[in-house]
Amino acid sequence: MKIQKAVSAVCAFVMSAVLLPQVLLADEPAEVSAAGSGPVSYYGQLQASGNKIIGSSYKEPVQVKGMSFFWSNWQGQYWNSGTVDRMVEEFKCEILRCSLGVNDQGSIYSGGDVGALRSVMDAAIAKDIYVIVDWHSHGAHNNTNAARSFFSEIARDYGKYDNVIFELYNEPTQVAWSTVKGYAEQVIPEIRKYSDNLIIVGTPTWSQDVDSAANDPINDSNVAYVLHFYAGTHGGDLRGKGDAALSKNAAVFVSEWGTVNADGDGAVNVGSTEQWLSWMDSNKLSWCNWAISSKAEGSSIFGGDGSSLTEAGNYLKKILNAHAENAVWRTVPKNVTDPEPQTTETTPQNTDPEPQTTTGTPQTQNVERLSLSGSGNAVLEAENYASMSGVELEDCAQGGKNVGYIESGDWMSNSISVPQTMKYELTLDAASENGGGQIAFSCGGNTLGTLDIPSTGGWQNWQQFKITLELPAGESDLKLHAQQGGFNVDKITFTAVGGQASGGDINRDGNVSTADAVMLCKYLLGIEQFNSEQAKQADLDDNRVINAVDLTLLKRMLLRK
Ligand code: IDC
Numbered sequence: 160m161k162i163q164k165a166v167s168a169v170c171a172f173v174m175s176a177v178l179l180p181q182v183l184l185a186d187e188p189a190e191v192s193a194a195g196s197g198p199v200s201y202y203g204q205l206q207a208s209g210n211k212i213i214g215s216s217y218k219e220p221v222q223v224k225g226m227s228f229f230w231s232n233w234q235g236q237y238w239n240s241g242t243v244d245r246m247v248e249e250f251k252c253e254i255l256r257c258s259l260g261v262n263d264q265g266s267i268y269s270g271g272d273v274g275a276l277r278s279v280m281d282a283a284i285a286k287d288i289y290v291i292v293d294w295h296s297h298g299a300h301n302n303t304n305a306a307r308s309f310f311s312e313i314a315r316d317y318g319k320y321d322n323v324i325f326e327l328y329n330e331p332t333q334v335a336w337s338t339v340k341g342y343a344e345q346v347i348p349e350i351r352k353y354s355d356n357l358i359i360v361g362t363p364t365w366s367q368d369v370d371s372a373a374n375d376p377i378n379d380s381n382v383a384y385v386l387h388f389y390a391g392t393h394g395g396d397l398r399g400k401g402d403a404a405l406s407k408n409a410a411v412f413v414s415e416w417g418t419v420n421a422d423g424d425g426a427v428n429v430g431s432t433e434q435w436l437s438w439m440d441s442n443k444l445s446w447c448n449w450a451i452s453s454k455a456e457g458s459s460i461f462g463g464d465g466s467s468l469t470e471a472g473n474y475l476k477k478i479l480n481a482h483a484e485n486a487v488w489r490t491v492p493k494n495v496t497d498p499e500p501q502t503t504e505t506t507p508q509n510t511d512p513e514p515q516t517t518t519g520t521p522q523t524q525n526v527e528r529l530s531l532s533g534s535g536n537a538v539l540e541a542e543n544y545a546s547m548s549g550v551e552l553e554d555c556a557q558g559g560k561n562v563g564y565i566e567s568g569d570w571m572s573n574s575i576s577v578p579q580t581m582k583y584e585l586t587l588d589a590a591s592e593n594g595g596g597q598i599a600f601s602c603g604g605n606t607l608g609t610l611d612i613p614s615t616g617g618w619q620n621w622q623q624f625k626i627t628l629e630l631p632a633g634e635s636d637l638k639l640h641a642q643q644g645g646f647n648v649d650k651i652t653f654t655a656v657g658g659q660a661s662g663g664d665i666n667r668d669g670n671v672s673t674a675d676a677v678m679l680c681k682y683l684l685g686i687e688q689f690n691s692e693q694a695k696q697a698d699l700d701d702n703r704v705i706n707a708v709d710l711t712l713l714k715r716m717l718l719r720k
Contacts, residue, residue: 197287201488225252229452240282265302318354373409596646
């Protein structure tokens, strides 16, 4: 099902690009839709694993970012699919938090509409993003039964969707963790009757005392503890509590944070926000920002007209759009012929001995563009990237430096110049202690191919791995994106092999046309078989695997025509 969805999305894209006649589209299975192309289909269900949250399909730490709705009883005008669509398309949210207003006695505020909550959840699921159901109360433990029946009903109806995350208690105030834990222990079984999805639990002192929770964790295999901060008020002390919880191997989730003061008002504090963002990035903490609201206060992203963006709104849009540039699920297509996650043994996250210095902020350096000629070799030292995110340099046993500490989602971008569109064989000097690495190569956003890096038996045991790519003419940025981390790169040797991507004439009618694209789509969907001659034509990148990359190459051939 997931394979079909991924392929369908690719096929739908190709078909729209080449304007296939309607009659051909009728062959597509009924479930073809835009859904299936978002973070949830890519990562899967979120799961606490040591002090990280991983995806059930992706198996590596996942960090998703988005916005929180405001108290449902006060800003209900935003609780609809139109807002969800805007948040996904314009703000690039991967997660939305639904703060269902619940009073200090633990009862839903009148005006806090469960019907509206359900429509927002439906819209988020349709958009293939994560959605948090937040029992937005400061006194939920005063009425455990109300929470139990609410979560039981929501889990029954929505627990089967990987999209859904249950947040049991927005912010306990000054109550002991043992009280909150006792409440959670009564609510969790109601959810577990229906769902093993991630449950996040607020912590004492307005969800700041994650350290006390980590000292006395809840006995459930998929729980994370909630940390909230407001950048205008909170700083390093509160991050220290977060660090303490992480060091106890507790998973932490920042379901709400503000750029302003803790009262929700005041100016955007950019300096403090950036410190927090970089701390969250280096710990891969997922977050939602407060708030989708037009109330006249600093944290609202919308102005008085209800739709224009405030200072906070513009700032959040910028932050979220920058995250989208590097989000793994947007930039690295899954290999549709091999959709199973790479389950190669990796170092368990919770005992990862490597320094966590990644900030997630791209860094650039001034390097000369590498000019590739139409023949012969050129060598790119990996440390001479033009920009990168997340990687580090270290001394290389082969001399000089190599790039290391590459985790999933990290990337390096290199300035290259190519005389004409043609194929090059790239030979990577790479090393990996545990294997399981995978690199996606792209130019200008087009994925050109992927290369697996198996174990070489050590971080400095260098071996050569080859991939042939068709590089576009002119100046461009060749990006190496770690779809799965866990490898080092010393250098890349480019050898011109000539010739453009070949093949594409799958139906052997003498030319490459949309009919060939349709055949390839059907093959990828498993509804058409190829004979060996057709398979050769379909393997445009000549790597003996027919997958979405070949479809992209075919699409580009058609667009060039
Ligand atoms: C605030 C709203 C504010 C409203 C108040 C009511 O911004 O307009 O009057 O709730 O209690 C939180 C809470 C969140 C707060 C927010 C800002 O989870 O509900 O919203 N905040 O004060 N924790 C820390 C800050």
